[in-house]
Amino acid sequence: MQTTRTTSSRLAKRTxxxxxxxxxxxxxxxxxxxxYAVDGQPFSLPMAFARRGNKLYIHGSVGSHFVREIQKGNPVCISVMLVDGLVLAKSAFSHSVNYRSVVIFSRAEIVTDEAERMEALVLITDHLIPGRWADLRPTTASEMRKTVVLAFDITEASAKVRTGGPNDEPEDLALPTWAGVIPMQTVRLAPEPAASSLETPLPDYL
Amino acid sequence: MQTTRTTSSRLAKRTxxxxxxxxxxxxxxxxxxxxYAVDGQPFSLPMAFARRGNKLYIHGSVGSHFVREIQKGNPVCISVMLVDGLVLAKSAFSHSVNYRSVVIFSRAEIVTDEAERMEALVLITDHLIPGRWADLRPTTASEMRKTVVLAFDITEASAKVRTGGPNDEPEDLALPTWAGVIPMQTVRLAPEPAASSLETPLPDYL
Structure with missing residues (x-):
């Protein structure tokens, strides 16, 4: 949703x-x-998460200072970036990055409904490792008591996307410098079993 | 440097x-x-950067709202995360991530010295693509006028690092579920030339 806060000051065509x-x-x-911010000082942390519909879920420990601060419901900014490639132009000035990013403005709500709490944990686990949850023993009541689940409405959000090759100035095009894109990708390598799983066959979902 | 703000409330052994x-x-x-934050509202953006000594440099357009806000010297939080692997345990609760992250508390200083401004641009370009700068035409005075370079002292910083396999509860170890690590890596794929470089040989540094 476009609001004053989500409106981009730069490169509006990418927003x-x-x-x-x-x-x-x-x-x-x-x-x-x-x-989040306290007295003008921002604090940032990377976190695992999952989305369903217009909600983004995170989980954390009841003992985490960070979780305790954001569960107060103060304003937060959530950002995500996928890097698709480095864009090499003829000039340093025209170098760029192919990326897809999202910025969300929201506030945490503590999820108290036990069914929604459990669903959020399923979503977060299966977001990282699709199919994993169904392969795990049930979560215990003690584990659930130690876990906070927070939900964020993600309506006030914007994305920025850049794709394609370099946009060189016409006068630079004849320079002999190589220009183009170096695609980047995050890959999962071959799973490495723990000592407890040396003889356990790798499940299909991995 | 350990300060009240960089001291971790959780998993101190990883800090x-x-x-x-x-x-x-x-x-x-x-x-x-x-x-950065304005009136309690945090704003976050992903950015390219480079480090030299105890300084972190970024660059931006003089027209960028984000750059104009942080160049005021208000408190900022800078975070970085490298994901090394997903850690699959026998229980959902013991799942984890192998990562290396850094959080820095600092304030921007506008770099005005032309030599340091140019050095910062070299560092940022070569941080993304080592060896690139030497292959590029000189930056023009007009390009330099459109570019803001900001420096951040990175003394007040902490890192969190997790490595290794899952830490399962002893009573879970005999469960038949596969446990271990899925290593993750960010890779650069084969360079794709722009239309202007179809007949240009790929430079050695790529």
Missing amino acids: HYDEATIHPILDEALFCTIS | HYDEATIHPILDEALFCTIS
């Missing part, structure tokens, strides 16, 4: 306010950075 | 305050997230 752009970026990113 | 831990994380990460 998007629709869920069809924003939601897939949130679903592909595994971690977000959440910021 | 480090020494440059020997913090600097290599900053040098490996290509992007950081910078946050």
Whole structure:
């Protein structure tokens, strides 16, 4: 949704306010950075998360100072960035990055409904490792008591997306320097079993 | 440096305050997230950067609202995260992530010395693409006028590092669930030339 806070001051053509752009970026990113402020001092931490509909969920320990601060419901900014490539132009000035980023303005709500708390944990686990939850023993009441689940409405959000090759100035195009894109990707390598799983077959979902 | 703000409330054994831990994380990460706050509302943006000694440099457009806000010298929080692996335990509760993160508390200083401004641009370009700067035409006076370079002292910083396999509860170890680590890596794929460089040989540094 476009608001004063989400309106971009730069490169407006790269900015998007629709869920069809924003939601897939949130679903592909595994971690977000959440910021809050106290007396003008911002604090940021990277966190695992998951999205369903217009809600973003995180979980944390009841003992975490960071969680205790944001669960007060103060304003937060949540940002996510996927890097797709480095864009090499003929001039330093025209170098760029292909990326997809999202910035959300919101406030935490503590999730108290036990079914929604459990659903959020399923979503966060399966966001990182699709199919994992169904393979795990049930969560215990003690584990649930130690866990805080927070939900954020993600209506006030914007995405920025850059794609394609370099945009060189016409007078630079004939320079002999190589220009183009170095695509970047985050990959999962071969799973490494723990000592407890040396003889356990790798599940299909991995 | 350990201060009240950098002291971790959780998992103190994973927290480090020494440059020997913090600097290599900053040098490996290509992007950081910078946050500032106005009237209690945090704003965050991912940015390219580079480090030299105890300074972190960013650059931006003189027209950027974000740059104009942080160049006022208000408190900022800069965070960086490298994800090394997903840690799959026998229980959902013991799942974790292998990561190396840094959080810095600082304030921007506008770099005005032309030599330091140019050095910062070299550092930022070569941080993303080592060896690139030497292959580029000189930056013009007009390009330099459109560019703001900001420096941040990074003395007040902490790193968090998790490595290794899952830490399962003893009573979970005999469960048949596969446990271990899925290593993650950010990779650069084969460079894709722009239309202007179809016949330009790929430079050695790429």
